[in-house]
Amino acid sequence: MKRIKVNLDKQVLLSHEICIGNNILDRIGLMVAKSNLAHRYIVITDSNVSALYGEEILGILKEVEVKADLIEFPAGESSKTMDTVLNIVKELLNRGVDRSCALIALGGGVTGDMTGFIASIYMRSIPYIQVPTTLMSQVDSSIGGKTGIDLPEGKNLLGAFFQPQSIFIDLRFLETLPDYEFINGLSEVIKYGIIDDVDLFNILEDKADAIRNRDPDILKTIVERSCKIKKGVVEIDEKDMGVRRILNFGHTIGHAIEAESGYTISHGNAISAGMIASARISERMKYLPSEDRGRIQGLVRAAGLADHIPSSISTEGIIAKTRADKKKEDASIHFVLLKKIGMPFINGSVEEALIHETIEELKK
Ligand SMILES: NC(=O)c1ccc[n+]([C@@H]2O[C@H](COP(=O)([O-])OP(=O)(O)OC[C@H]3O[C@@H](n4cnc5c(N)ncnc54)[C@H](O)[C@@H]3O)[C@@H](O)[C@H]2O)c1
Incomplete structure (x- = not known):
């Protein structure tokens, strides 16, 4: 597995690693467990990715005794809205998610942008991890901390710069990606x-x-x-x-x-x-x-x-x-x-x- 450090050195706390490998989901579980980032994790994912990998990621986290559950939203750019953000936030509140918890964005750029945005505002910000599953999100959207949602007036008009704690790229996800x-x-x-x-x-x-x-x-x-x-x-x-x-x-x-x-x-x-x-x-x-x-x-x-x-x-x-x-x-x-x-x-x-x-x- 290759590890690349993102040095945001004026803000040492924001520096983080990108881990890249093939078939590394098990190791991602271990790294999350070791990180002590949070006492509980909420995986945010879209309906397609949830069907393919939702159970698997929850199983892997459970195996290393990391408490985790999952919130799913309908796949597609049309979900990258304030309505979806509010639905997810309500669900986080219902499940008692507080500042000792962290989010895991499991999915493409839509999931990553929106999860990062929620993490930046939920209870004045909680940490999040990027697990990008499309080629677009692996090479682009998961890196750099640009988070946001679309408005009827245009794309990505509401958002914040908010860096993830780490980025885990498993190339195996690309096997199921449509052409x-x-x-x-x-x-x-x-x-x-x-x-x-x-x-x-x-x-x-x-x-x-x-x-x-x-x-x-x-x-x-x-x-x-x-x-x-x-x-x-x-x-x-x-x-x-x-x-x-x-x-x-x-x-x-x-x-x-x-x-x-x-x-x-x-x-x-x-x-x-x-x-x-x-x-x-x-x-x-x-x-x-x-x-x-x-x-x-x-x-x-x-x-x-x-x-x-x-x-x-x-x-x-x-x-x-x-x-x-x-x-x-x-x-x-x-x-x-x-x-x-x-x-x-x-x-x-x-x-x-x-x-x-x-x-x-x-x-x-
Ligand atoms: N933050 C940034 O810097 C940045 C940069 C570029 C793009 N973006 C944003 O990223 C979004 C586009 O990202 P995207 O292209 O990943 O779109 P996406 O998140 O909508 O994913 C594309 C489709 O692939 C499906 N999918 C995801 N992973 C899969 C997998 N492993 N197997 C099968 N299906 C899978 C999804 O369910 C979805 O239907 C746009 O909203 C764009 O604005 C952000």
Whole structure:
């Protein structure tokens, strides 16, 4: 099992470990038992994950004499709301959960974001542990302490930065993940390769088949590398004030495509099209060599992700949503662009006409 330390050194108490391995649930039980974090644990999970792993995790915790029970909510982004938070909080109160207890988020990003948010506010905060079960949550959402829920006005509008006590990543969870969700997560792994790690990018190109077949060794490599990149960025900029923004590569246009499609396009496909748009803008502004843009496009295609934008989606609509995106500052839209694979930078002077032309081009 690989252990990666997240050093938030101005706040030593917030530093924690990410433990990554294959088939390590038993050891997670032991580590929770040894941690003495709480006298009782509540596993928060969604209906799908509960059916697959709920009994198993409770059994493992029971075996090491950790008191635990489970609260389940309906799976899906539509549950990431204040209503679900209040239902779970009422259930915690009914079960006598107090500040000597801790939460375990067992599930994807929806479960992790919402459980972290509840932990940040329940009785003025209680500790929580992340046990991410999707590729997206293992490489991205479980790391960094961003918690939150959606409002009718938009996604992730209510939340807090609240770090977990530890993050346990068991790659075995990925065996049951539907293809659609696996490919979604792959878009974030590709993003890490593009913004930070040429070796990871090369591995993704060379081992495309093994990745598609979910070879455990190659999955371990790409998950570990992705976690190291995310934690490295979070260590420098925990509160998303500067460097952490490079993680938004492809997301400014990607989020706009996702929203403009009424969320009928998957997050992974929207972000992939957004990454290609950003690479193309970088190329057209003479920052990025054409060869690098071609490699990015090829990798996205090989992963089974979208390299174009459906023509039914309005270009003006995408641009309007890009402007409204929370990454916008003052009057200009701040884009993460590339000088080469592995070398991103932030640029606030991309002409709207160029964005327009690039989107139109990606619709062909
Ligand atoms: N906090 C952050 O920094 C951050 C970063 C990126 C995304 N997010 C958030 O993460 C969410 C998306 O996360 P997600 O893609 O994991 O979605 P998700 O949590 O909805 O999980 C996707 C689906 O996979 C199912 N599932 C989970 N694990 C499974 C497993 N092992 N086997 C079979 N099915 C399984 C779930 O029940 C769900 O139906 C969004 O709400 C997004 O805003 C947060």
